[in-house]
Each structure stands twice: as C-alpha cells, then as structure tokens.
Amino acid sequence: MKQEEPSTNPKKRNWKQLVLGLTIGIGLWPVFLPYLYKYDVVIDAKNMLVISAAMFVSIFIALIIHECGHAVAGKAAGMVFMNISIGPFVYVRSGDRTLILFQMPALGYMGRAMLRFPDRLTDKDLIPKLKLYILGGPLVNLLTAVIAILLVYTKLPSGILLTFGMINLLFGSINLIPTENNGMQTDGRLLAMLSGKQPGKELVLLSYRMMQEDPEGTDWRPETVQAAEEAVRNHSDHPIAGALFYSLASHYLMMEKAANAEAIGRIVAFRTRSQKVDPLQDMADIAMIHILHQSDNLKEEPGIREKLAVIGTTEKVTRHFRDAYTAYLDNNRNTMMKELDVVEKILGKWHSLYLEGHYEKKRIEEIRASKL
Known part of the structure; x- marks a missing residue:
C-alpha cells in the first residue's frame, strides 16, 4: 500500500x-x-x-x-x-x-x-x-x-x-x-529524513547501502534490490525515488532484466511534474526511455515525443540522451550520432554523478547500433 x-x-x-x-x-x-x-x-x-x-x-x-x-x-x-x-x-x-x-x-x-x-x-x-x-x-x-x-x-x-x-x-x-x-x-x-521527521528514511538508507555493496550497481545483494524496489513503490512521489529508480534500471538492464525495470518504471517515470526544473525526475524518465529502447518498444510507446520533450536541460548527460532519442525517432542518424558523441565526451574518464559510467557508455554503444 x-x-x-x-x-x-x-x-x-x-x-x-x-x-x-x-x-x-x-x-x-x-x-x-x-x-x-x-x-x-x-x-x-x-x-x-x-x-x-x-x-x-x-x-x-x-x-x-x-x-x-x-x-x-x-x-x-x-x-x-x-x-x-x-x-x-x-x-x-x-x-x-x-x-x-x-x-x-x-x-x-x-x-x-x-x-x-x-x-x-x-x-x-x-x-x-x-x-x-x-x-x-x-x-x-x-x-x-x-x-x-x-x-x-x-x-x-x-x-x-x-x-x-x-x-x-x-x-x-x-x-x-x-x-x-x-x-x-x-x-x-x-x-x-533519517530522524523520521520527514519521509524518505528508507530511500536514504538504501542509497548508502547500495553504494556500500557496489557503487556501479552490478553486484548488489538480491535482498537489497528487493528492498530498493519496495522503497521506490512505497515512496514514488519522493524526489530521491527517481534517482533510486535510475540505479535500479541500470542494474536490471545490465543484468538483461528489462521487464523487471519496466514494471518499476511505470510507477516512477513519466509522472506529472510539480516543478518545472526537476533533474531527478529527468533521470527517472530517461531511465525508462533506455528500458523501452532496449526492449525495442520505444517507437510504440504512447506519447513518446511529449514524454521526451518534458525532460529538462539541467543535467547534461540526460539532456543529450534525450536529444539522441528524439533524433532516433526522427530517423536522423547524423544528429543521433552527434548527440551520443557529446554524451561520451561529457562522461569522460569519470563523472561525479555516473562515476565510471559503464552503464551509460554501454547505452551509447547500443543506441549507435540501432536500426532506424
């Protein structure tokens, strides 16, 4: 509930x-x-x-x-x-x-x-x-x-x-x-939050537990993944839930479990926004876009262009992934490749939000290999 x-x-x-x-x-x-x-x-x-x-x-x-x-x-x-x-x-x-x-x-x-x-x-x-x-x-x-x-x-x-x-x-x-x-x-x-005076304690604790087990998200304990799923479901309105879902989606896609990721994404992603600038919701939305693309369902998603259009510009990696996917829908390979090159350049050797960026770099390779 x-x-x-x-x-x-x-x-x-x-x-x-x-x-x-x-x-x-x-x-x-x-x-x-x-x-x-x-x-x-x-x-x-x-x-x-x-x-x-x-x-x-x-x-x-x-x-x-x-x-x-x-x-x-x-x-x-x-x-x-x-x-x-x-x-x-x-x-x-x-x-x-x-x-x-x-x-x-x-x-x-x-x-x-x-x-x-x-x-x-x-x-x-x-x-x-x-x-x-x-x-x-x-x-x-x-x-x-x-x-x-x-x-x-x-x-x-x-x-x-x-x-x-x-x-x-x-x-x-x-x-x-x-x-x-x-x-x-x-x-x-x-x-x-940690004192229980505001909601979100479980989300904060899980964020640090997941980082303790594996910052890159490929070697989490099954019970940690399950707890993270439950926390996202129970606190889907909370800003941190979007960032936590992004981590979960990365984990599931790297484990080739897109269906698990999509089930959680339907709760957190593409939500009605209460504020114009919302980079954590942007991350949740782009995570769902990644899932749909990997499942080869992106072009069939209802209202996909509108869902892409609301993703903001605050976080550069998210923004250029947005533009790459828009070009993908437009069958514009040149623009798509240019946007992916920008994402790769921003990620560099290391990124303060994505760390080594293994998941994001894999997504770049998979989008480049897409058939338009």
Whole structure:
C-alpha cells in the first residue's frame, strides 16, 4: 500500500522555508551592525568593492570548509573516501587510480563530498554514522563562523574577517534548513529524513547501502534490490525515488532484466511534474526511455515525443540522451550520432554523478547500433 507523504509537496513546505530563511537573515544583523557602530566604518565605493571581493572569496573558502567537514566527519564515522568536488575541481579515488579533474558540477551542486561505508551495517548502526557525516559540513561552517566573529570583536577587527564569518554562518545555517531545491536535498532535510521527521528514511538508507555493496550497481545483494524496489513503490512521489529508480534500471538492464525495470518504471517515470526544473525526475524518465529502447518498444510507446520533450536541460548527460532519442525517432542518424558523441565526451574518464559510467557508455554503444 502506498504511503501518504504530504510533506514532499513543495507548496506545503514553502511557508516554513520562508520563515526559517527570514529568521536566519534577521539573525545576521546583530552580528554585523555592532561592527559598523564600534569602528565607524565608512561605506564608500572602495570599501564596497573590497567587501564584494571578500564575499566572493569567502563563499569559495566556505564551500571548501563545508565539503572537508563532510569528508572528515565521514572518515570519523568509518567511511571510505570516494571523491570531493569544489566547484569545477574534482579529486577522485577510484580503485587503484587517483584523478584530478576539471568538470562542471552535476545536478547544480556547488560542491560535494562522496564517501561510502566499506562494510554492511545494520540500520541501527548506520543512522548515527550517517548523521555524523551529514552534520560535519554545516557544523564546521558554524564553528568557523563563531571563531571568526569572536576574533573580529576581540583581537582582530576586520571587515574582511567579519564577512568571512558571516558567509560561513549563512552557509552552515541554510544547509541545516530541511528543504530541497529542484530535487536536491539539503543536509537539514537528509537529517530530518533519517530522524523520521520527514519521509524518505528508507530511500536514504538504501542509497548508502547500495553504494556500500557496489557503487556501479552490478553486484548488489538480491535482498537489497528487493528492498530498493519496495522503497521506490512505497515512496514514488519522493524526489530521491527517481534517482533510486535510475540505479535500479541500470542494474536490471545490465543484468538483461528489462521487464523487471519496466514494471518499476511505470510507477516512477513519466509522472506529472510539480516543478518545472526537476533533474531527478529527468533521470527517472530517461531511465525508462533506455528500458523501452532496449526492449525495442520505444517507437510504440504512447506519447513518446511529449514524454521526451518534458525532460529538462539541467543535467547534461540526460539532456543529450534525450536529444539522441528524439533524433532516433526522427530517423536522423547524423544528429543521433552527434548527440551520443557529446554524451561520451561529457562522461569522460569519470563523472561525479555516473562515476565510471559503464552503464551509460554501454547505452551509447547500443543506441549507435540501432536500426532506424
């Protein structure tokens, strides 16, 4: 039986997010205003330029601090480092390889620290360790903010240092608001899910369990696959369900079990969208498109062109697969091949969302071999 998940409706959460955002904004003034009065700061073009530059640099440093906080907390929880992204800079450990890449962030993330557990844990052991890992980022930002602001008002009066402290305060606080934007979950929302205050605990736990067993999705335990299926069925309205289905579809197609994948896809893919930009729903939809193509049923799918047309442009791999399939339906091999070349180039040696991209690269080969 499908569980009711009212809090996944963004309209019902907007007022709470607004109140929390205003509270944080108002809370910054008592930190900032005393400095203006105490040191009689002159607000002119030069100082505004300096503060603007300080804000830009502070955001970048705060992002580094945030992701390093996640990484350190994750290691303390017993996790294994996979990769860390800071803007376009990516550091990866993959098997015996170490890669340093310049790659635009996936799904709109400014930064991301990915770690996984090397050994299978019970939910009882997994939840507190995950909470520590997730809390690490915003807590380090807040600790940095407290230290910087105390120094400003005690020993090192500096508008630049105060700006740095406020940016970290803002960064840490916003990340603790339990919300999502275009399907992307804040640290606060993940914590709320794990605490049972918002729906989706099973989806989060399964995501990490699947990554622990095999990040590429070819060697999951049968009971893990079954649990993932049930979670997607029971929480099909949840944003994370789309990403989880994409992983399940990849697994089933690589195991040549397209019928299993399609049965789940009929629940999650091609849903009526509640928001215009929804990259996780895009992933669910393109996963279903892959399934239909492999089953040789793509051209017979009712309304297939309309279903392709609603897939957005936020995630580049998804977008160019969309355009390749559209060209396939148009019997336009040249355009199809060009779009697949773009997908292959974007995936490169390694991708922050698709990792080694074995499944996606296999799909490229199969689409290229298609008869139009």
